[in-house]
Amino acid sequence: MARLRYAKSPEQVARAAEQNPEFLESTVSSLRAVYETDPRLVAAVLPKPLEPTERPEVQVTFSKVAMHISPELTVEIGSGVFGVRARYEDTEGTYILTMPMTAEQAVLAGRDTYGEPKKVGEIDLAVEGDRVEARITRMGITYLEGRGRLGEDRGGREYTEYAWCFKALPSCEKGRDFDGDPLLVRLVWQQRHREVRPVEGELVLRDSPFDPVADLPVRRLVGMEYDVGTTLSHGEVIRSVPGSWLLPFLHQRYDDPTHPGVEIAI
Numbered sequence: 001m002a003r004l005r006y007a008k009s010p011e012q013v014a015r016a017a018e019q020n021p022e023f024l025e026s027t028v029s030s031l032r033a034v035y036e037t038d039p040r041l042v043a044a045v046l047p048k049p050l051e052p053t054e055r056p057e058v059q060v061t062f063s064k065v066a067m068h069i070s071p072e073l074t075v076e077i078g079s080g081v082f083g084v085r086a087r088y089e090d091t092e093g094t095y096i097l098t099m100p101m102t103a104e105q106a107v108l109a110g111r112d113t114y115g116e117p118k119k120v121g122e123i124d125l126a127v128e129g130d131r132v133e134a135r136i137t138r139m140g141i142t143y144l145e146g147r148g149r150l151g152e153d154r155g156g157r158e159y160t161e162y163a164w165c166f167k168a169l170p171s172c173e174k175g176r177d178f179d180g181d182p183l184l185v186r187l188v189w190q191q192r193h194r195e196v197r198p199v200e201g202e203l204v205l206r207d208s209p210f211d212p213v214a215d216l217p218v219r220r221l222v223g224m225e226y227d228v229g230t231t232l233s234h235g236e237v238i239r240s241v242p243g244s245w246l247l248p249f250l251h252q253r254y255d256d257p258t259h260p261g262v263e264i265a266i
Contacts, residue, residue, distance in 0.1 A: 025232045028079075030063040031125060031134045031146050033203045034222040038266045041216050042084045045252075048245040049184070050086040050095055050164055057085045058216055059094045060203060062125050062134035062146060065231075078102035078123030080136045082144065082213055086164055088238065093162030093186065097252060098211055100136055114185050114235045115167030117253035119211075132199060132226050139255070143208040148201015148224055156194045156229070163187040166246050167237070177247050181240040188236065193229035200224075209257035
């Protein structure tokens with residue numbers, strides 16, 4: 001009898017859906033930073049129907065993630081999040097501008113399932129004594145760094161946070177932008193932290209033509225924390241949107257080093 005791994009039986013499809021790592025609980029350690037930037041810059045990066053929140057804040061997260069595929073199998077990756085605070089109707093969350101991952105599998109699954117703007121990159125997060133350091137590197141450029149001194153453990157906490165992204169299929173046909181209307185997706189992250197420590201330190205943004213995070217400069221560092229715990233995540237399609245709303249921003253999920261940028265008066 002021959003084995004063919006390019007196809008699955010209905011039973012195998014059902015088992016794979018139950019074990020999809022995108023929906024499984026993960027053990028995560030993270031350095032999280034929040035900073036204020038210019039409100040006009042935040043408004044300029046948001047596709048409709050997302051709107052700016054009262055605070056023009058940017059969220060940056062460096063993480064080590066252990067995905068528990070089965071009792072016998074754990075897959076470890078590095079993960080990053082860079083996005084601005086945004087609101088849709090009554091829900092606030094982070095509109096993700098870029099989401100680097102160390103593993104190709106995580107990039108493909110996140111893009112296909114949720115429309116997350118993931119790219120393959122290098123993520124380092126290390127704790128030595130009372131010091132924590134983290135960095136994200138792509139295309140040979142270390143464009144994000146966080147570092148500082150750890151404070152005392154504040155104990156555990158539980159909360160739910162939200163993030164926004166757009167699931168879209170660019171068209172393969174000339175003269176069309178998309179193969180259907182893009183979908184606004186709300187990500188739901190259920191956080192359970194057993195350790196939370198404040199961090200006194202700094203966040204560094206460096207210019208990169210591939211990941212232009214430096215276009216949203218740090219006006220004021222609101223705070224930094226280091227936490228360890230578990231995350232359970234899923235996503236929800238909220239609505240469809242006209243392709244014209246997303247088209248001016250679609251390039252940001254791909255490397256576009258020739259784009260000179262648009263002028264924003266600040």
